[in-house]
Amino acid sequence: MAHDASELAHRLAREAETVCRHYLSNGCRVGNYWQVGDAKNTQGRSMFVRLTGDPSGNRRPGKWTDAATGQHGDLLDVIRETCGLVDFHDVADEARRFLSLPRPEPRPGIPGRLSPAPMGSPESARRLIAMSKPIAGTLVEFYLRHRGITHLDDVGALRFHPRCYYRPNADALTETWAAMIAAVTDLTGHITGAHRTWLDPLGQDKAPVDTPRRAMGHLLGNAVRFGVADDVMAAGEGIETMLSLRCVMPTLPMNAALSAAHLSAILFPATLRRLYIVRDDDPAGDGAMESLSARAQAVGIEAVTLSPRCDDFNEDLRRLGVDALRAAVRVQIVPEDVGRFLHPDVGVRTR
Secondary structure: OOOOHHHHHHHHHHOHHHHHHHHOOOOEEEOOEEEEOOOOOOOOOOEEEEOOOOOOOOOOOOOEEEOOOOOEEOHHHHHHHHHOOOOHHHHHHHHHHHHOOOOOOOOOOOOOOOOOOOOOOHHHHHHHHHHOEOOOOOHHHHHHHHOOOOOOOOOOOEEEEEEEEEOOOOOOOOEEEEEEEEEEEOOOOOEEEEEEEEEOOOOOOEOOOOOOEEEEEOOOOOEEEEOOOOOEEEEEOOHHHHHHHHOOOOOOOEEEOOOHHHHHOOOOOOOOOEEEEEOOOOHHHHHHHHHHHHHHHHOOOEEEEEOOOOOOHHHHHHHHOHHHHHHHHHOOOOHHHHHHHOOOOOOOOOO
8 A cells, every 4th residue: 555655656657658648638658758738737848757767767757857947756746736736645645546546544653644734824834844855956046146145055944845836816826936945933943934935947036926925834033044043143134135144254143034024023042142133225124123123232132233235235245246245244243253253255155
């Protein structure tokens, strides 16, 4: 009996052509491949599904690649896309139905089917993050480098999802776009939410949708964290803004609160003694800076504001360059932190 994804994918792969004829009916067989427009069964010829394997096992049946987008997957992904399913357990049930397999019986001491997580809940965010993968070599890394962000060490809070669901509104059809997924955590490192940035297929910008950034879960007081804060940390709004600052101060722990309102409410670690407030140059940024500064000073934390020359530090990085960014930051931080956090040899290297 198939109990997990790998076993189901293996069983589907043994019937690869039959699966394709059923779920990808707008395609056709060409040699050892099934050709179709995409994993949603759109008419076209850019997606190739391998129907046969080879003795070495390097080319396995059931694996597919979309030449137009670079997306790839297995036949479970095909079932998910063509049937419009979200939860893996629904995908697995459909696969078992197609293969005429019985549904698995819950085993003693082993949890059965997960109950659906409420949309936008912390549990839903945790499942999305678990479904994503590290950003190295993905569209997320290309997107960040295109924005001038070259220092990408210790960014485990960021993940990549190749086909993240996007719905413009409640009445619209669900779309899928590649996305940068960011884990939102509390002071203990527990995941409380997730932030999604949908990307265009080339990775040069955000996806051409109405709201390419959305957050889910519990955000108030929490943040996307780069490094573990001790006595000094920096906090700002955007992920790209904080990653830009890390290009010249890679060892300074940083928090991205995701909005001006959430920045003003960010929680302080018990050990914090100095807070750098990374300000965006707009009225909302000014308000968040003033509110957060007052909160910090009220509990004995020194608050130091870092201001960009342009609208934000990512724009500074892209327009002025890393050397100008380093020079601008140098005159704003506390002198004792120059040697501690401002690194002259970071920001121009690659992974």
